[in-house]
Amino acid sequence: MTCDEAEVLLHALIDGELDAGHAREVESHIAGCPRCAAALRDYRTMSKAIAEAGVGYTAPAALRQRIEAALPQPRRVPNRRAVLRGFAMGSAVSALAATGLVAIVLRNDDVERIQSEVVSAHLRSLQAGHLTDVISTDQHTVKPWFNGRLDVSPPVIDLTAQGFTLIGGRLDYVDARAIGAVVYKRRQHVINLFVSQTSSTERRPAKIETIQGFNIRHWSDRGLNYWAVSDIGKDELADFGEKFESAIRAPG
Amino acid sequence: MPIKASDDDPEKARRFREAALPYLDDAYTLARYLLRNAADAEDAVQECYLRAFRHFDSYRGPAMKPWLFAILRNVCRAEYARRATTPTSAIDDVPESAEQAPLWHEAEETPEVQLQRRWDADTIRRLVAALAEPFRETFVLREIQNLSYREIADVAAVPVGTVMSRLARARAMLRSAWLAEEEQQQ
Numbered sequence: 001m002t003c004d005e006a007e008v009l010l011h012a013l014i015d016g017e018l019d020a021g022h023a024r025e026v027e028s029h030i031a032g033c034p035r036c037a038a039a040l041r042d043y044r045t046m047s048k049a050i051a052e053a054g055v056g057y058t059a060p061a062a063l064r065q066r067i068e069a070a071l072p073q074p075r076r077v078p079n080r081r082a083v084l085r086g087f088a089m090g091s092a093v094s095a096l097a098a099t100g101l102v103a104i105v106l107r108n109d110d111v112e113r114i115q116s117e118v119v120s121a122h123l124r125s126l127q128a129g130h131l132t133d134v135i136s137t138d139q140h141t142v143k144p145w146f147n148g149r150l151d152v153s154p155p156v157i158d159l160t161a162q163g164f165t166l167i168g169g170r171l172d173y174v175d176a177r178a179i180g181a182v183v184y185k186r187r188q189h190v191i192n193l194f195v196s197q198t199s200s201t202e203r204r205p206a207k208i209e210t211i212q213g214f215n216i217r218h219w220s221d222r223g224l225n226y227w228a229v230s231d232i233g234k235d236e237l238a239d240f241g242e243k244f245e246s247a248i249r250a251p252g
Numbered sequence: 253m254p255i256k257a258s259d260d261d262p263e264k265a266r267r268f269r270e271a272a273l274p275y276l277d278d279a280y281t282l283a284r285y286l287l288r289n290a291a292d293a294e295d296a297v298q299e300c301y302l303r304a305f306r307h308f309d310s311y312r313g314p315a316m317k318p319w320l321f322a323i324l325r326n327v328c329r330a331e332y333a334r335r336a337t338t339p340t341s342a343i344d345d346v347p348e349s350a351e352q353a354p355l356w357h358e359a360e361e362t363p364e365v366q367l368q369r370r371w372d373a374d375t376i377r378r379l380v381a382a383l384a385e386p387f388r389e390t391f392v393l394r395e396i397q398n399l400s401y402r403e404i405a406d407v408a409a410v411p412v413g414t415v416m417s418r419l420a421r422a423r424a425m426l427r428s429a430w431l432a433e434e435e436q437q438q
Contacts, residue, residue: 008420015394015419017401042367043423046430050395053373055380059280063294067276067301072265 001029006036014043114175115218115227119211121172122192122229125181131190132168132183142169146180152224154180154195155248162243164191184240191230191240198225206241208234217241221248268308272301275317278397279324285392286328288381296331300324318403321393325407367430379429387422394419 001009006029012018013026030037125131134145143156149171158166163186170181174194184191198220206219215237217228228241279300283293300323304311311319371379383391386408393404394415401419405412 007424008416011420011423012401012416015401038366039424039427042427042430045367045370046423046426047395049370050376050380053371053376055373055376055396056277056281057284057293059276059297060294063280063297064273064276066298067273068269070298070302071269071305072262 001025003029003033003036006030006033007039010036010040011043014040014047115209115211115216117174118192118194118216118227118229119214121174121179121181121194122190122214125170125172125183125192126190131170133170135168137166139166142166142182145169146171150178150180152180152195152197154182154193154224156182157244157247159184159240159243159247162247164240164243186230186232186236186240189230189232191228191232191237193244194227194229196225198223206238206245208238210234219245221245264308265305268305271311271316272304272308272320275320276301278317279320282321282324282392282397283328285381285396286325286385286389287331292331296324296327299327303327315403317397318399318407321397321399321407322409325389367427368434371430371433375433379426379433382429383422383425387418387425390415390418391422391426 006026009018009022009026010030013023018026030040134142136142136145137158137160139156139158143153146153146156146169154169156166156169160166164184165186166182167185168183170183172179172181172194174196177196180195182193182195184193201223202220203222204220206217208215208217210216214229214231215234217226217237217240219226219241226241226244228237228244230237230240232240276297279297280293283296283300284290287293287296300320304320304323307323313319380388380391380396389408390404393399393407394401399407401412401415404415408415410418
């Protein structure tokens with residue numbers, strides 16, 4: 001190989017763009033040519049110095065803003081999927097759109113699907129060893145446990161004095177999203193209280209339904225969706241929900 | 253009738269944001285080196301992103317960064333053309349001393365001199381900015397943007413062989429300027 005050839009090909013060697021055969025040829029030329037060897041060494045020093053010095057530029061914030069402003073903005077009225085997403089994990093769907101639309105969009109099959117998933121989660125929890133991830137009758141132990149595991153901090157309220165014993169908390173999955181479950185017991189009956197974020201801050205009064213023999217009390221308050229699920233009677237579950245709601249509104 | 257993605261399609265805008273905005277710093281860096289002026293670079297990058305968004309429907313890959321760069325390069329070419337017709341408006345942010353610094357020492361004459369200094373970012377920027385086109389463009393795409401030869405060839409619309417010879421020339425020029433800077437500092 002001549003120096004003229006090597007002068008071009010040694011760059012491909014530096015850049016890792018050379019096949020093995022040519023790489024060997026360039027290397028053997030460099031081994032016998034001090035001039036090309038010096039060039040290669042200098043180019044490598046330069047490359048390293050450039051990479052380490054950080055010679056790129058950062059785009060000014062104003063430029064980013066101008067480009068952002070020139071692009072079409074996200075839709076104000078969310079589509080059905082976005083509402084669902086907001087329903088499950090509280091993405092930034094505007095409350096204005098969500099309050100009206102959640103009821104309409106979720107009234108039919110989505111509400112049923114999510115409720116049946118909530119019941120499935122309840123059933124899973126009743127299997128041995130699945131009920132609680134954190135076992136504690138102390139609300140000050142259960143509540144911090146959720147921190148960092150969920151993007152929402154479920155309220156954990158001790159209702160032992162009202163006849164519902166707090167026994168722990170669990171991470172569960174509903175609608176393919178992580179959701180918090182606070183577990184209570186009434187005599188030998190388990191009550192799972194599932195809590196997820198909602199984009200709507202409007203309070204929605206409770207509704208009790210029965211699916212597969214389980215009662216579900218669903219309500220929304222202060223940006224959170226609640227589903228209390230149990231095999232206790234409708235009256236008792238309503239009692240649980242009312243006591244929970246009044247405890248959460250109580251000062252202190 | 254199928255829904256046609258129009259320019260005011262928010263879903264298209266969302267996909268475009270996710271795909272293209274992560275390369276904003278890279279695009280701005282390339283524009284700074286090509287145009288050697290901060291304000292012109294900003295304008296070029298903005299124009300590049302708006303053009304890219306308009307053509308985003310036809311984007312089929314392979315990689316977003318070279319695709320954006322090809323558009324940006326065309327925007328910068330238009331700016332060169334504008335400057336050529338109005339020479340007084342061609343404002344360089346490169347110090348005059350860098351422009352006047354010798355660019356092309358024959359490396360053969362000084363084989364015994366070994367490159368020693370590791371310049372700071374500002375000095376390297378100045379030395380790179382002083383490279384003549386089209387060598388500067390090729391050099392920046394390779395050394396600062398880490399594009400492959402194939403990608404550089406696509407961006408600059410030249411054969412890979414041309415990329416290789418331009419890069420060899422660019423590095424030789426920079427090596428000379430680098431050594432000249434060392435002599436000056438001594």
